[in-house]
Amino acid sequence: MVADPAPTAAAADTPHNTLEVRNLSISYGGEVALGGVSLDVRQHEIFGVIGPANAGKTSFLKALNRMDVFNSGMHVEGDIHFNGHDIRRLKNIYALRSRIGVVFPLPVGLPMTVYENVALAPRLRGVRDKTELDIIVERCLQRAALWDEVKDRLNSLGSLLSGGQQQRLTIARALSQEPELLMLDEFSIAVDPVTTMRIEDVLKELRQEMTIVLVTNLVQQARRLADRTAFFLEGSCVEVGETEDLFSGDVKDQRTRDYIEGKFG
Amino acid sequence: MPMFAETELNVRNKKFQALFRLLFMLMTGLLILPVLIILTTLIYKGGSVISMDFLFTAPTDGMTAGGIFPALIGTVWLVAVALLVSVPVGIAAAIYLNEYAGENWFTRLINLAIINLAGVPSIVHALFGVGAFVSSVGFGFGFGTSILAASLTLAIMTLPVVIVATRESLRAVPMAFREACWNMGATRWQTIRRVVLPNAVSGILTGVILEVSRTSGETAPVMFTGAVFFTPFLPQGIFDQTMALSLHLFVVSTQVPGVPEDLPYGVALVLIAMVLIMNSVSIAFRMYLRGRKKW
C-alpha cells in the first residue's frame, strides 16, 4: 500500500486497516518464535489475540512497534503496514512508536511523580503549557481508573505505587500518547477484577478514538471486548474471525474451538 | 568414604574452627593496627603544627617555617581543572558503555584499555605528561610546565575512576524503565536525559568525590608537569606553575635542610585528613543513598 496523503478527516469516513501484516516471521537467534503470520486489523476495532503461552503473541506486538531495532537478537521478516505506511523501512522509528501505545504485563511506574509519569509523552511531543498538561494528565488518569486514588498525591513517586496502581499508571501513560493504536498484552494480570472491569468499559469507549489490539490469556475477556479475534498457537496464527463466530463454534480449525473450550493451554 | 565424614574428629574440628576464626580475625586486625598506630603518631607529632596560620599563610625561611597555603590553593587548582576534563569525558564513556555498546570485541577492548589506564604507573603518566603536554617536540602540545599540563595528566590518570563509578550507577537503573520510555517513542538520549541520568547522579557524585580524593594525593604526575617545589606567587591562570600539597610533603621531608621535626608531620596530617574526610563523605553518602530507595 502506498502512503495515503489524505488528511485524517477523510480517513475517519472511509474505513481502512490500521494494520496490514503479511508473512510476518520472528526469530530469536535461529529459534523461530512466529512464522508466516498474515492478518489485518481494522480501524476502530478491538482486535483480540488469544492463545497459550509461547505462542508468539508478545513477539508479535514487539514487531509492530519496531522494538526489534533495540534488540539485536530479534530478527523480523515480512511486511507490516501501519495506516498505509510500510514500517519495516522507516527513517524515524521514534515517531512510529509515539503513535502506538503499549501496555505489557509487568507494571512499570517510572521513578518520577505520578504527574510526570503521565506528562512525559505530551512533553516529548512538545506540549509545554501547564494547563494543557494538567488537562491531559487528569483525563488519562481518569480513563485508566486511577484518578480517584492519586488525585491528592500527584507528587508521589510512580515507582512506589502498588502493583495494580502501577499497571493503571502504565495504561495512563500509553493513553497520554494519544495513540492511533493501543496494544495491551495481558494487562489484567497485575490488576484486580473490579478494576479490570472498569478498564474494559474504558476500552470499549476508546475504540471510537483509536484501534485496539488486545492480547489476553483470559478467553472470556476477548469474548467481552473483541470485535474480531485471532488465535495464535505455537508460533503461527491459526485463524482470525468474528468473535461471535469463534465462540459459537463456527471455527475453521478444530484447535481454536478446543482452546476456547479450555481443553488445553 | 565421603570427604568430610570424620565423625570421631568432629570435636577436634570444632576447636580448629574456633582457632581459625580467631586467626583470621587477628590477621585482619594486624593489617589495620599498624595503620592506626601510624595515624596516631601523625596526629601526635603533627597536631601541634596545625593552626589557622599554618593553613592560610605561605612558607617562610626557605620553607622551614610558615604555612602551606599556596600548596593548598595549588592542589585545588589542579584538581578543579582535572575534574573539568575527566568528568564529562568519563560520563560520556560510561554512557556509551552502558547504554549503547554491544557485547563485542570492541567493547572488551575499551574495557581493557580502562583497566590498563588505571594500572599504568604514576611515573609513566608523568613521563606521558611531559612528552605530550609540557614538551613541544614532535606532537607535544607545548604548554610548558603548567597547571594545564599537570591537570591534563591527572585527568587521564583518574579517568577510570569516573568511568567505573558512573557505569555502576547507570547499571543500577533497571532496564524496565528504559523500555517503558522507548515504547512511548522516546529516543535513547531522551530516555537517558529524563530517566536514567537523574537517577544515576548520586552514584556519579560518589565517584567524583572519590576522584577528587585520589587526585589531591598524587605526586609523581604533577612533579614534572606543573607543580614546583616553591613559587612565591599564587597561580593566576592555567598556564602558571603552582605548588601542590602532595609535592610539598615530599619537599619538606626530603629536599629542605633544617626543617623542624614536626613541620612535615603537620603537612602529612593535613593531606591525610583531607583524603580521609573526602572518602568518608563519599562512603557516608553512599550509605545514605542505599536507604533512600526510589524503586
Add this chain to the structure above:
Amino acid sequence: MNPKATSDFDRRNLDWYLDKLVQVLVFIGGISAIVFIIFIFLFITKEGIGFILHTMDVKEFFLSPYWEPSDEDAPEYGILALVAGTASVTGLALLVAIPFSLGAAIYVGEFATGKTREFMKVLVELLAAIPSVVWGFIGLTIMNPLIIEVFDVPVGLTVLNAGLILGLMTAPIMTSIAEDALKAVPDRYREAAEAMGATRWQVIFKVVLPAAKNGLLGAVLLGVGRGFGETMAVLMATGHAVNIPTSIFDSVRALTATIAAELGETAVGSDHYQALFTIGIFLFIITFIINLTADLVVRGVRRG
C-alpha cells in the same frame, strides 16, 4: 484524533538528530580510553626513541647492574640492579600482603556479619585511600628509626622498609578483590559441603578457596602490578644505592624511583633523559602485560 498529519509520518525531527549527535559524542568518550593508552605509549616512545635507536646497548641495558648515566667518560645504562630493586621490594611486599589480605578477606567474607562486616569494609576502603607520598613519609620518618632500633642495623631505608610499606599499601586493594572473588563463589558450593558434614574451615579451604583461585590469582597479579608501578613510597623509603640487594637490609633503587629522582636533573633530549624515558617504556610494557594477564585470569581464561 492524533493531530499529526500523515504527510509527516516519517520525518526526522530535532530529537532524532539530537539523539544521533549524542550517540557520536558518547562514542568519542567511549574510545577515549583506548586513544589515551595508545597516546601514552606513543609519547613516551617519542621521547625515548633516540636512546633506543642510537645509544642503547641491549645487552648492557638488561644485564648490567651499573646504572651510571652521568659518568662523563663512559656512561653506563644498566637496569639490572634497578629491576632487582623493584623486584625485591615487590616480592617482600607480596610476601607480607598476601597472607594477611587473604586472611582478612576470609574473615570479612566468611566469618564477619552485618555491622562488623560493614565496618571492616569501610576501614579497608579508607586504608586504600591513603596517598603514596604519605606512605613514603611514613617509611622515612616512622619505619626508618623503628627498623634501625629493632634490628640493630645502621640504615633503615632498605628493602625491608619499602617492602613493609608497599605491603601495607597494596593489602587493602588485594583484600577487596579477594573478597569479591570469594563472594563470587556460589552459596550452593558451601551448602553442599556443609551438607556433607564439613566444618567452616574445611568448607573454606577445600571448597571456597579452590573455586575462587582465579579471582585470587587476579588479586595477586594486581598487587604485583601495583608494586612494580609504585613511585613515591618506594622513592622515599628505599635508600639511593644502586645495587643488587643481598639481604633485606640493603638499600636499593627501584625503576620508578630512578625516573622520579633523576628526571628533574637531566637536560631535555639528552641521552640520560631519553634513557629514563626508555625505562618508562619498559615499565609500561611490563605493567601492561601484568594487567592483561590479571584480567584474563580473573575472567577464567587460562593463558597458554
